[in-house]
Amino acid sequence: MGLVSCFVWHIKEDLYICNAFKKYQIIISMNIEKISKVEIKSLWNRFDLIWNLNPDVNILSGINGSGKSTILDFIACLLTRGILTDDLAELVQSVKITFNNGKCILFEHIIDTIKNIELKAKTDDKYKSLFSNIKKKEGLNYKNIERISANITSSDDLETTLKELHELIEIDAISTFDKEIVEVGKRPDENVRTELDRDIFKLQKQYLDYQLNIGKRAFEIVSTDNGNSKKDVSLIRKTQERFLKIIDSLFEETGKKINRTKNEITFINGDEEITAYQLSSGEKQLLVILLTILVQDNKSSILFMDEPEISLHFDWQKKLIQYILELNPNVQIILATHSPAVVMEGWHNKVSDVRDLIVQDKK
Structure with a gap:
């Protein structure tokens, strides 16, 4: 079941752009506590990545331009908004977040012909929702549409809202x-x-x-x-x-x-x-x-930090993760860093290099 964020309709006569933001829902089971896996397809139209996360500490490393911050932005944005912003959506085909109980949120940036969407709507609920939204749009004859670009968030169960997620997990x-x-x-x-x-x-x-x-x-x-x-x-x-x-x-x-x-x-x-x-x-x-x-x-929490070492004294960097876990042992830390000091106090086994997450390079 899909929730539509926005459309860019390509019509035969012209390009018609319409922001059709609606109240979205993302589907989270009420016993979710941690993220267990993140799957990203076609980052920059090139890389497919899979990141298996630890329940406590996750440190993403990589050279400048490797995508560390972008990956964190995908996860944080999808959890807090239920959808990716337009600028992030343009960078990726899909982002899937799986939680410790097997439930997941799937974001897809879909670009397809209206004929294909209508065909897929017969067997796929998210395309059914998308096609329904297209037909309901006032003043638009969908039969004149050649191609469509849409952002959709979907899951197996649409009853748990973003509000309920935030009641369960501090993000x-x-x-x-x-x-x-x-x-x-x-x-x-x-x-x-x-x-x-x-x-x-x-x-x-x-x-x-x-x-x-x-x-x-x-x-x-x-x-x-x-x-x-x-x-x-x-x-x-x-x-x-x-x-x-x-x-x-x-x-x-x-x-x-x-x-x-x-x-x-x-x-x-x-x-x-x-x-x-x-x-x-x-x-x-x-x-x-x-x-x-x-x-x-x-409380069960997820903390995102992008390069927390900026402005922090070297000795503070070394103790940062330890102190965070002392103050809340129920937090899942997801951070990107360049600093070796952040991992010096026994966190080397929690480090993942972006290059090691790549499962396919379409270059």
């Missing part, structure tokens, strides 16, 4: 670039001047919610008074305390420590209190990564 994609926000109207606060500042602004709110949630759980435990309440409350707050200690240790060289007297994250530097917006780009990036993981609150 986070972290940018490594600290671009300035030029338009003042797009700044949610006067302190927010860059993309990383905006991430920090959002995460500060999520951090307050996180503290309220663990406070509520601690109160419920104390209220039951089962004799182990002190130990149980300590376990609830263990991850937050670990986060604070990790940040303090990483920022120790510059003399900064998290201010534990505030509900929002600020820092003490000597006798001065500074905000998270006053940190360096590297410090902001590290804070964004680790705070993103903390507020996941141990």
Whole structure:
């Protein structure tokens, strides 16, 4: 069963372009936790690739231009939007994501004649949906169409929506670039001047919610008074305390420590209190990564990072994966990197080179 994103209809008399975005659905079983395999066909009209993923750490390596970032974009975009953006769709014939329970999402960029689509619609549900959408388009005589270009997401079961996927799995994609926000109207606060500042602004709110949630759980435990309440409350707050200690240790060289007297994250530097917006780009990036993981609150999660080593100190790169897993052992990490430091602490067996994923080169 196919969900149509957009069409570019090639009509005999002229080229007619119509964006027909509709509310899509992607099909995920409610017990999905991890991605197990990604299959890509005709990347740049040349490469077919298969990537078998680990449930915990997945590191994609390769030279510049090998497709590392593009592959991550395919996966993250399909999971968060249910469809590829037009610029990504033009790069590929299909992308299939398979989950640990065997369920999958299949995206296809279809270019075909209307006659073939009508013929395939008799036996294939996704083509049936596509052909139905073509016929329903007002003001268009489909019999005048010679060829069609369409983006379709399909699966075996169309009952689980993208919203339900996000209720099941936290999906986070972290940018490594600290671009300035030029338009003042797009700044949610006067302190927010860059993309990383905006991430920090959002995460500060999520951090307050996180503290309220663990406070509520601690109160419920104390209220039951089962004799182990002190130990149980300590376990609830263990991850937050670990986060604070990790940040303090990483920022120790510059003399900064998290201010534990505030509900929002600020820092003490000597006798001065500074905000998270006053940190360096590297410090902001590290804070964004680790705070993103903390507020996941141990939920089953997928984290995408493209070249996280940018702006990060060499020693921080070495500890990054370890610290992420300490803060949330239920996260699946999918990252692309050039840096050998990221894999130095025992992650070499989690590395896949893009060249090794290629199963067919159509050159």
